Amino acid sequence: MSDLEIRELHDQREFVELYRLFDDIWHPEPGNPPVTVELMKVFSHTGSYVAGAYRDGELVGGSVGILASGGALHSHVTGALPGQGIGLPLKRHQRDWALARGITKISWTFDPLVRRNARFNLVKLGARPEEYLEDFYGVMADAINEGDRSDRLLAVWRLDEEAAPYPIEDATAGVAERDGMPVVGRADGPVVLVATPRDIETLRRENPEVGRAWRMALREVLGGLMGAGARVVAFTDRGEYVLKLSEGEQPG
Structure with a gap:
């Protein structure tokens, strides 16, 4: 991973580049992007989290998070090109960013049906779902969700706690x-x-x-x-x- 650079984004051209990357990943219908360039600008300017992952100078992933109530960060959208192994480094960067600001809780939503995401969130990171959100975003018009109902789990990653193994009995x-x-x-x-x-x-x-x-x-x-x-x-x-x-x- 020595060729991977993850850093905060502040420039308008960087926001446009990240917008286009997310568009390539999700292929949303017009008017339904995961996050707009204008919102990324606002989030960055007001102290929230907007970051990009670069490999050999090319943007290959990114994440946008919003400061939330209770001294938390809500990770709104994170995406990366497939096969790049960027998900874990991006979350670690997000974790370091939060801890540097005294934030010890990061939340995000994910589809409970996507097994690899559940394993990543619960096993690799140690986050825990704390709420089932029925049809949270309404019908999502993009190539990944295929118009399915948008039930989500709210995952909470408590950075000052370690998730312990749980014995499965009875x-x-x-x-x-x-x-x-x-x-x-x-x-x-x-x-x-x-x-x-x-x-x-x-x-x-x-x-x-x-x-x-x-x-x-x-x-x-x-x-x-x-x-x-x-x-x-x-x-x-x-x-x-x-x-x-x-x-x-x-x-x-």
């Missing part, structure tokens, strides 16, 4: 996978496992009905349990969220 399968389909099961143990599809992006393109079935299954079980007070405490190698039910909780 677990029941709240959502399991069978022949590519979600199967809603029991959610009555002290620990509940919620499976994810192997590749939701491909499902959205090739079998949107199955993709919608996964969305509704996770909304019902993962969203329902979190809404009732269950905590996501881990993510398994098989691609399952691990939820610990609160004492006295009655799954429904």
